[in-house]
Amino acid sequence: MTTGAVAAPAAAGEQRPRRRQLSDRVRAERKLAYMLVGPAVIVMLLVIAYPFINTIVLSLQRADLRFPTENKWVGLDNYWAVLTSHLWWMDIIHTLIITLVTVTVEFVLGMLLALAMHRVAFARSVLRTIGLIPYAIVTVVAAYAWQYSWSLNDGGWIPHLLGLSGDPLSHQFGSYVAICMTDIWRNTPFVALLLLAGLSLVPDELLEAARVDGATAWQRFTRITLPLMKPAILVALLFRTLDAFRIFDVIYIFAQGANNTESVSMLNYSTLLNRLNLGLGSAVSVLVFVCVMIIAALFIKGFGAGAGPAGDSG
Amino acid sequence: MKPTAQQKFGWSGAFAVIIVVSLVPVFWLIMLSLKTPASATDGAFIPHHWTLSNYHDIFSAGLFTSALRNSIGIALISTALAVVIASSAAYAIARLDFPGKRAILAVALGVTMFPQISLVGPLYNLWRQIGLFDTWPGLIIPYLTFALPLSIYTLSAFFREIPWELEQAAEVDGATPFQAFMKIIAPLATPGLVTTFIIVFLLCWNDFIFAISLTSSNAAQTVPAALAQFPGASQFTQPIGDIAAAAVVVTIPVMIIVILFQRRIVSGLTAGAVKG
Incomplete structure (x- = not known):
């Protein structure tokens, strides 16, 4: 602390007569910074950008690995084929349903858990330990655990508990419930922890003042807590929505999208690696990427408009 | 604010539910891994016949x-x-x-x-x-x-x-x-x-x-x-x-x-x- 206090005036005194030297120092600092961040930036750009450009190029070609000699440019034909197919739009709907259900439930449950952890001290340690158990489990393992719990044929406990005579995993609704439950089980604790971090930024005095002024608990929550938590909510919702939209592992383990539960990532995988149609698959990849960009843009625009403190009063 | 006895009871109940929901799938997997192949699909929470043969299988x-x-x-x-x-x-x-x-x-x-x-x-x-x-x-x-x-x-x-x-x-x-x-x-x-x-x-x-x-x-x-x-x-x-x-x-x-x-x-x- 003392060195900082002594060094600061000295540096300020030097600044005027030796301006040239200071800018050398600034330049040296920048050079060092670029050397330090260089490797990370190069790796990210190289491994993402080069293959993705490759994807765009392939999406404009007929490129079927079963007929490698018949490659040729086909313009936007692949995109036309995907966008006019019933399957693509059905899979978009499946994916959006799963995204909407899981993110909504995870947010509501996560908020309740976060409030409990925030208010009750001993809840924090207990729930943190318990909540991290799903987080420590590989998604594929979580999917198996829930599949074996739901499947009547595999002797699962859930059909027994609910007294079901048919296998819930043999029809669409049951499969959806099982898939969503797996995702919710694994990700709710993470949402709760993010929201808890946001809750700790809300000053207690403010809530106490509002209480004294006669605001109800619900008013305090919606008028003070929620607006102040906006950044944490944005982060939690954005990342969960994107993750849910890209859902793949759970769908794959649950019979690879059988019973009309196929997600867009699953469709993308099977076009590329089961049908070995690189051209068509690449067009699906580009379209999935576009969907992700649209979701991200909607979030940042929707939240960004009211993100400033002034925008919160209404 | 100190929680009342009733609130404490409510919290404890909520915790019990959360703990059970968090742990049941893991518990189920552990029990499945200890069942014999013939009884794997019998739906029982506790295996009737305990075995480590599944572990032996995967490692061999x-x-x-x-x-x-x-x-x-x-x-x-x-x-x-x-x-x-x-x-x-x-x-x-x-x-x-x-x-x-x-x-x-x-x-x-x-x-x-x-x-x-x-x-x-x-x-x-x-x-x-x-x-x-x-x-x-x-x-x-x-x-x-x-x-x-x-x-x-x-x-x-x-x-x-x-x-x-x-x-x-x-x-x-x-x-x-x-x-x-x-x-x-x-x-x-x-x-x-x-x-x-x-x-x-x-x-x-x-x-x-x-x-x-x-x-x-x-x-x-x-x-x-x-x-x-x-x-x-x-x-x-x-x-x-x-x-x-x-x-x-x-x-x-x-x-x-x-x-x-x-x-x-x-x-x-x-x-x-x-x-x-």
Whole structure:
């Protein structure tokens, strides 16, 4: 602390007569910074950008690995084929349903858990330990655990508990419930922890003042807590929505999208690696990427408009 | 406000439900792994006939042991590389002043949001052409890339908390820059590095999409990919006991590490996400 206090005036005194030297120092600092961040930036750009450009190029070609000699440019034909197919739009709907259900439930449950952890001290340690158990489990393992719990044929406990005579995993609704439950089980604790971090930024005095002024608990929550938590909510919702939209592992383990539960990532995988149609698959990849960009843009625009403190009063 | 007896009762009830819901699937897997193949689908919570034969099976067949080796090796190497590369970047972001800092954080955010499936096609194609398909580097390269943003965000959040002026103080007191770094800064930075290492390891360890797409044999197949392709007795039956046993083996050690480091992991997860 003392060195900082002594060094600061000295540096300020030097600044005027030796301006040239200071800018050398600034330049040296920048050079060092670029050397330090260089490797990370190069790796990210190289491994993402080069293959993705490759994807765009392939999406404009007929490129079927079963007929490698018949490659040729086909313009936007692949995109036309995907966008006019019933399957693509059905899979978009499946994916959006799963995204909407899981993110909504995870947010509501996560908020309740976060409030409990925030208010009750001993809840924090207990729930943190318990909540991290799903987080420590590989998604594929979580999917198996829930599949074996739901499947009547595999002797699962859930059909027994609910007294079901048919296998819930043999029809669409049951499969959806099982898939969503797996995702919710694994990700709710993470949402709760993010929201808890946001809750700790809300000053207690403010809530106490509002209480004294006669605001109800619900008013305090919606008028003070929620607006102040906006950044944490944005982060939690954005990342969960994107993750849910890209859902793949759970769908794959649950019979690879059988019973009309196929997600867009699953469709993308099977076009590329089961049908070995690189051209068509690449067009699906580009379209999935576009969907992700649209979701991200909607979030940042929707939240960004009211993100400033002034925008919160209404 | 002290909770009343009634409130306490309510909280306890809610906790009991949460604990049961969190633990039941794990408990179910453990019990399935201890059942004999004939009784695996009997639906009983407690096995009628206890057996360790499933564990014996998976360790005597080569598939699981090689997958375990691949998973641990690939995840450790990817994580180590990511933490080293990200440390230098995070140091620059936390401590140095340079134009383009926001652009780098934006690139990292872009990588986080990028759909992995969109890289599967070209990587599959490219890896087969240059001989990286079904090899360790073939998975380490994408893992490293997707681990970098998380590592950079988490580490720079930790590095911002370090009182760097202590370094100067030590140098004023006669320590060499190297001594100042090793004796003062390194011990302060270690918890953040360890936490980042664990979080990033879990990210690589969890991957399924690249593992199932870019490997085809026990040369590089990791545990999640191997689990999805465990051979059953016939095409239509899954080897439930074997899958459950393998799942338990890969879950329990990781769970213990996560619970031991829970406080740090939570601070790492939230620091990177909220402050980054």
